[in-house]
Amino acid sequence: VGGLTKLLEDLTNWYVRLNRDRMRGNNGQEEALTSLCTLYDLLLNLAVLLAPVVPFITEFMYFNLARALPEGHEMKAKSVHFVMIPEFDPEVIDEDIQRAVGSMQKTVELGRVCREQKKVGLKTPLKKMTIFNQDPRFKSDLQPLHSYIEEELNVMEIEYSTDVSQISLSATLNFKLLGKKLGKEMKNVQNAAKELSQEDLLKFEKEGTITICGFEINAEEMSLGRSIKDLTDPNLQPNGDSETLLVLDFTPDPELLKLAACRDVRNRVQRLRKEAKLNHEDPVDMYATVVEAKKDSTLAEALKEKSEYLDGLLRRHLTLEAAPAGAEVIIEESFDVDGDKVKVVITKKA
Numbered sequence: 088v089g090g091l092t093k094l095l096e097d098l099t100n101w102y103v104r105l106n107r108d109r110m111r112g113n114n115g116q117e118e119a120l121t122s123l124c125t126l127y128d129l130l131l132n133l134a135v136l137l138a139p140v141v142p143f144i145t146e147f148m149y150f151n152l153a154r155a156l157p158e159g160h161e162m163k164a165k166s167v168h169f170v171m172i173p174e175f176d177p178e179v180i181d182e183d184i185q186r187a188v189g190s191m192q193k194t195v196e197l198g199r200v201c202r203e204q205k206k207v208g209l210k211t212p213l214k215k216m217t218i219f220n221q222d223p224r225f226k227s228d229l230q231p232l233h234s235y236i237e238e239e240l241n242v243m244e245i246e247y248s249t250d251v252s253q254i255s256l257s258a259t260l261n262f263k264l265l266g267k268k269l270g271k272e273m274k275n276v277q278n279a280a281k282e283l284s285q286e287d288l289l290k291f292e293k294e295g296t297i298t299i300c301g302f303e304i305n306a307e308e309m310s311l312g313r314s315i316k317d318l319t320d321p322n323l324q325p326n327g328d329s330e331t332l333l334v335l336d337f338t339p340d341p342e343l344l345k346l347a348a349c350r351d352v353r354n355r356v357q358r359l360r361k362e363a364k365l366n367h368e369d370p371v372d373m374y375a376t377v378v379e380a381k382k383d384s385t386l387a388e389a390l391k392e393k394s395e396y397l398d399g400l401l402r403r404h405l406t407l408e409a410a411p412a413g414a415e416v417i418i419e420e421s422f423d424v425d426g427d428k429v430k431v432v433i434t435k436k437a
Contacts, residue, residue: 088140091133098129101192105235111367113402127152131162138167187228191236193331194218194229198240201326201335209241210354212346215336216242221251222330241350242335243343254332256288257312264308276300280309292329345389346396351424353400356431363418363433370436371417373403374410378421379428386427410434 103110103126110126112119131152138145149167156163164170198216202209220226226247229236236245258280262273269276279299283291288311291297295306313327315334322338352375365371377387390397390407398404410416414434421430 091136091140094133098133101188102126102129105239108402111402127155132173134167135162135170135172138170142168183228186224187232190225190228190331191232193328194236194333195239197326197328197331197333198236198242198335201324201333202240204326205324205335205337207337210347210350211241212343212350213240213242213335213337214340214343215244215246216240217246217248217334217336219248219251219254219327219332219334220330221249223249225331240335253316255314255316256285256292257314258283258288258291259310259312260304261308261310265304268308269302272300272302276302276304280304345385345393348386348389348424349393349397349400352390352405352429352431353397355420355422355424355429356401356405359418359420359431359433365417365433367402372406372410372414372434372436373401374406374408374432374434376407376409376430377427378430381426384427386424386429411437 106122108114109118109122130148134145134148134152138149146167149170153163162170199209207213218225218229226249229247233245237243260277260280265273265276276299283297283299287297291304291306291309292311297304297309311329313325313329313332315323315325315332318325318334320338323334323336325332325334327333356373356375375390377384377390380386387407394405394407409430410419410432414432414437417433417435419430419432421428423429
């Protein structure tokens with residue numbers, strides 16, 4: 088069950104989330120068909136695998152999915168509980184793809200933690216992210232997935248580096264585990280751990296054990312942290328694990344603020360579409376105007392300058408002018424964007 092739960096998490100939070108454009112046909116009909124067939128095959132097999140655990144909901148899922156199966160298909164039956172559990176096929180597993188996607192997920196998760204540490208939300212674009220990893224396969228694994236990382240972390244540029252000479256290791260003892268083992272020697276061991284050389288720490292990372300003050304310490308009792316040497320710029324935020332360290336650049340940039348405003352407008356428009364219960368393919372026109380601008384406001388100019396970027400975020404065109412008189416309004420709303428009042432109107436397509 089644990090493995091199936093992890094599969095469901097990967098399906099919803101990664102596969103479906105990252106392939107929405109492909110499924111909608113934005114990358115061509117062939118890409119849409121491939122992604123949707125993959126999703127169908129997965130859901131069908133998932134219903135069969137989960138049937139013994141959640142019999143009723145999987146029966147409902149199966150009845151809907153099986154309608155697409157031709158008569159005589161081995162997975163078409165009167166009930167999901169009559170379908171044989173699919174056999175495991177090790178030959179279809181591509182370890183290179185698994186490693187690459189795992190590296191992408193880890194990078195995105197480390198970047199999200201970086202943003203949380205700086206209390207900067209995902210709607211604010213960042214200029215650059217530098218990723219340090221000494222494995223030469225790491226960069227080649229991530230390059231085909233480059234666009235996913237940029238989109239998930241909202242960064243404009245990603246730089247890769249195998250130069251780990253700038254990275255400094257530090258040791259942290261697990262006092263809870265070591266308390267009884269070390270007793271009164273805890274303080275001496277703690278001070279000695281702080282004095283360990285980079286070579287000692289690298290050896291510990293490789294071997295998993297180290298002797299400090301006569302005590303053998305294992306990987307559960309001492310963990311390693313990574314940081315960038317002489318990093319004094321407060322706008323640079325590092326975060327990493329045992330293999331990868333990334334640094335996000337939070338330096339304020341007027342151009343990035345324009346992109347952040349576009350994302351804010353996008354979120355409001357999408358929320359309005361959801362409120363109106365519109366589907367992706369529904370024929371509508373969308374209009375947005377700055378109706379009340381604060382002093383020295385540049386929002387209207389920023390939206391026009393970045394209109395292509397805004398259309399890309401929305402995956403459809405947003406007309407930056409008032410809705411024409413006589414248009415049949417489906418829904419409209421005014422909202423605040425950094426002190427400026429923006430009005431969005433969605434009408435039936437002219």
